[in-house]
Amino acid sequence: MAAKVTAIAFDGDDTLWHNERFFTVTQERFANLLLPYAGEGVLERLHATEMRNLRLFGYGIKGFTLSMIETAIEASNGEARSSDIKTVLQWGKEMLQNPIELLEGVKEAIESLRERYRLMLITKGDLFDQESKIARSGLADLFWQVDIVSEKDLETYRRLLSRHAITPDEWLMVGNSVRSDILPAVEIGARAVHIPYHTTWVHEHAELNEATQGKVWTIESMADLPGLVESLT
Template sequence: MATKELTIGFDADDTLWHNETNFERVHERYRALLAQYHDAATVDAALLATEKRNIPLYGYGVKGFTLSAVETAIQLTDGKISAGEIQRLIELGRGMLEHPVEILDGVVDTLSLLAERHPLIVITKGDLRDQERKVEKSGLGGRFRAVEIVSEKDPAAYAAILRRHGIAAERFLMVGNSVKSDILPVLELGGAGVHIPYHITWALEHAVAPAGAEGRFFAIAKMTELPPVVAGWAARW
């Protein structure tokens, strides 16, 4: 059932469009709201600890982030935070969901070019509705054969997607800003990965670049450098 085509997978947040800048804007307001109680480093560390603890239950995305932000604020203020301030946190979360989708430089042209030769798939994690909304708002949906929204980007999740689409792992190349979520699990399956760093990386996505994946791991600075990498990789088949 595996096709001979070379399929390219794309992460979405911070690969196709800005996302961490949206979170970072909210983090700044969050620190300001709690500045009378704690310094910024304490606030950041407490919020990250809550998020990490809650991810197995909430999964990724804005709704779980908002719940973790409220929980952390109550904890950091010993319950002294007002209901009005908590309402502001909920509105910050809502603002993130309503935020316009800002496509990264070079994405539209690069996708148009690559779509002529390869099936393209979006593989992203987060809240179902929010991720669907972003694909729709981006106007990029038509360039992709499929949009796959998963709760965790681990080897099992990628393997299920490849199986469903009849793609052999060695004929699959994944492009994304997170070495941990976009590159390592795909290399583990025998696929290839292209890392394009975003200028901010969420602490829970940090990972070291892989060793021992010669010819299957590429690092580039921006999206417009992708087509020659793909062409070089595709030339092997």
């Protein structure tokens, strides 16, 4: 008999609000911008630059913009013009001001669940940008706790549960990323709900495996979450 769930944590990007599609749109623009200089394969180079810079920049739009600029210069063998660099800078600023669009059913699910559970928001990325997104989402006041972290791994989840005095068996993690939201939550002994997003950054790809059986549920939409949580309790 599983313990009763008392606290539910939500990932932010692509779980509560759209995010990856803004990166996808910018990447397409970036490939087009560099086509005259660098031809095809620019996005593979951009991805390689991002991965190389991750240990210095962490996740977020500012680091992504710096990696685009670096890739533009390198992939064009220095032929990219300063007007192109300025365009890339401008895209970064636009991304930082993108409107926050909640995914379908999010507001209703949060409002329903907060009546009986302690709700947490755990987002990964740039502190300043995530704070701005949380504020613009209109959801901030609905959560019991909000935490912005630089990485989502075992240590991070253990530290947060300890800080908020929650045990893993009473905690449920909800997110779109198997790698960041689901696997580490299960590994510390918690349960998790996977809500796949139609686009997932290749860096976040991972597969559910045998270890997650009976501990992870996959649903199509946030609208299905209150019913699922009810059935677990």
